[in-house]
Amino acid sequence: MKKIPNFSRRQLLGSGAALALAGCASAPPPTPSIGRVVVVGGGFGGATCAHYLKMWGGNVDVTLVERNAAFISCPISNLVVGGFRAMSDITRGYDTLRAAGVKVVQDEVLAIDPIKKTVRLKGGSPLSYDRLVVSPGVDFMFEQVGGLEREINAGRVAHAWKAGPQTELLRRQLESMPDGGVVAMTIPKAPYRCPPGPYERACMVAAYLKQAKPKAKLLVLDANPEVQSKKALFEKAFKDHYSGVLEYRANAELKEVAGKVAKLEFEDVKADVLNVIPPQRAADLAKSSGLITVNQRWCGVNWLSMESTAVPNVHVLGDAVFAAPLMPKSGHMANQHAKLAAAAILELLQGNQPNPSPVLMNTCYSFVTQRDVIHVASVHQYDAAEKIVKTVPGSGGVSIAANQLEGRYALAWAENIWADALAG
Numbered sequence: 001m002k003k004i005p006n007f008s009r010r011q012l013l014g015s016g017a018a019l020a021l022a023g024c025a026s027a028p029p030p031t032p033s034i035g036r037v038v039v040v041g042g043g044f045g046g047a048t049c050a051h052y053l054k055m056w057g058g059n060v061d062v063t064l065v066e067r068n069a070a071f072i073s074c075p076i077s078n079l080v081v082g083g084f085r086a087m088s089d090i091t092r093g094y095d096t097l098r099a100a101g102v103k104v105v106q107d108e109v110l111a112i113d114p115i116k117k118t119v120r121l122k123g124g125s126p127l128s129y130d131r132l133v134v135s136p137g138v139d140f141m142f143e144q145v146g147g148l149e150r151e152i153n154a155g156r157v158a159h160a161w162k163a164g165p166q167t168e169l170l171r172r173q174l175e176s177m178p179d180g181g182v183v184a185m186t187i188p189k190a191p192y193r194c195p196p197g198p199y200e201r202a203c204m205v206a207a208y209l210k211q212a213k214p215k216a217k218l219l220v221l222d223a224n225p226e227v228q229s230k231k232a233l234f235e236k237a238f239k240d241h242y243s244g245v246l247e248y249r250a251n252a253e254l255k256e257v258a259g260k261v262a263k264l265e266f267e268d269v270k271a272d273v274l275n276v277i278p279p280q281r282a283a284d285l286a287k288s289s290g291l292i293t294v295n296q297r298w299c300g301v302n303w304l305s306m307e308s309t310a311v312p313n314v315h316v317l318g319d320a321v322f323a324a325p326l327m328p329k330s331g332h333m334a335n336q337h338a339k340l341a342a343a344a345i346l347e348l349l350q351g352n353q354p355n356p357s358p359v360l361m362n363t364c365y366s367f368v369t370q371r372d373v374i375h376v377a378s379v380h381q382y383d384a385a386e387k388i389v390k391t392v393p394g395s396g397g398v399s400i401a402a403n404q405l406e407g408r409y410a411l412a413w414a415e416n417i418w419a420d421a422l423a424g
């Protein structure tokens with residue numbers, strides 16, 4: 001019988017280390033990246049897409065370009081306007097996304113070259129991509145309301161329809177107006193970002209006035225023929241909580257602004273605080289890059305991948321997209337677009353086809369008092385025959401009544417969706 005050699009512990013450890021080193025030397029090289037994806041816009045759509053590309057793709061290079069230093073959420077910003085939350089509650093940094101492996105660049109994308117597959121930056125060198133994601137949100141159609149751009153630039157009128165300094169400006173204006181003064185707020189014709197958002201804002205402003213300036217009035221001038229979302233629930237809130245404070249007028253379209261005077265078709269309304277929500281379209285980058293295909297406002301996409309119908313290898317998400325029927329322009333929906341696009345891009349980069357029957361869903365919560373909330377929900381599914389996304393019959397619905405439990409859900413929803421977008 002062959003004798004088994006005796007090894008000392010030290011010899012064994014040494015040989016083990018040698019084997020381990022030999023193993024290292026012959027280990028296969030790290031898997032090469034499956035491609036480079038550049039994401040423009042670190043809001044609800046872009047940040048979520050960057051996060052999920054990295055989480056699901058691993059060995060994919062993801063660069064997110066965002067012009068702002070921090071993510072500031074429009075959802076919950078109406079509570080800041082009303083004085084019930086602080087700016088710090090709706091502001092998050094991008095470090096968690098960096099820690100998840102996304103290269104975050106603070107810069108502005110000036111142009112897209114779809115032939116060379118590069119994006120030109122305001123500050124840094126151009127970035128090359130295999131697939132580009134564009135989620136730039138909305139910009140305003142100032143040409144539709146005379147004088148509006150001038151008054152907003154001068155800081156006399158606030159829109160507060162992009163969260164940040166504008167949210168703070170509107171809050172300051174409300175705080176410094178006299179008791180007995182008038183706040184006028186105007187709502188553009190649909191479609192616009194966040195269908196229930198203006199009515200939630202009306203409730204938050206009225207709640208503040210009722211509490212702090214009981215002799216003041218809020219005039220809601222809506223260009224639409226009626227409340228655009230959760231109609232019965234908002235009308236009930238206006239009546240139950242804010243009668244005597246809030247007056248709602250339908251079919252009141254803003255034509256021109258001069259100082260704090262809102263000029264409608266047949267009358268002028270003089271206000272102490274004028275909050276104009278301007279008409280909107282896909283953001284400037286979408287316009288200058290030829291991504292806008294519908295009504296000179298919105299970007300058409302292939303709903304299986306969110307790829308632009310006009311510019312190959314460029315995927316558009318969020319509010320900039322020409323929405324499918326009954327699909328709202330919401331942060332929740334931008335988050336869903338982002339996940340659909342991330343999954344599709346990872347397949348396409350590997351030569352595979354995307355999921356042929358994607359499903360998206362949406363929930364929008366709205367505060368009608370500081371604590372009471374209402375929601376609307378819907379589910380949307382791709383229809384292969386018509387190549388569009390349709391609401392699933394019987395899905396979704398609205399709250400039976402405003403309630404405080406949904407108030408807690410709404411705040412939890414916000415914390416969760418911020419974490420989902422920013423990986424932390």
Ligand SMILES: Cc1cc2nc3c(=O)[nH]c(=O)nc-3n(C[C@H](O)[C@H](O)[C@H](O)COP(=O)(O)OP(=O)(O)OC[C@H]3O[C@@H](n4cnc5c(N)ncnc54)[C@H](O)[C@@H]3O)c2cc1C
Pocket residue numbers: 040041042043044045046065066067068073074075076077078107108109110135136137138160161162163193194197201283285317318319320329330331332333334363364365366
């Ligand atoms: C008052 C208010 C309340 C709302 N409440 C809700 C709510 O309760 N629930 C809900 O689901 N939705 C809500 N929304 C809607 C939600 O905010 C939007 O639908 C969502 O932000 C859309 O996401 P997005 O990615 O398309 O755009 P955004 O989130 O606006 O992100 C776009 C980003 O792109 C950046 N960007 C643009 N162009 C460039 C460029 N050229 N270079 C670099 N960066 C660029 C911008 O700085 C911005 O950060 C609300 C909106 C408002 C105004």
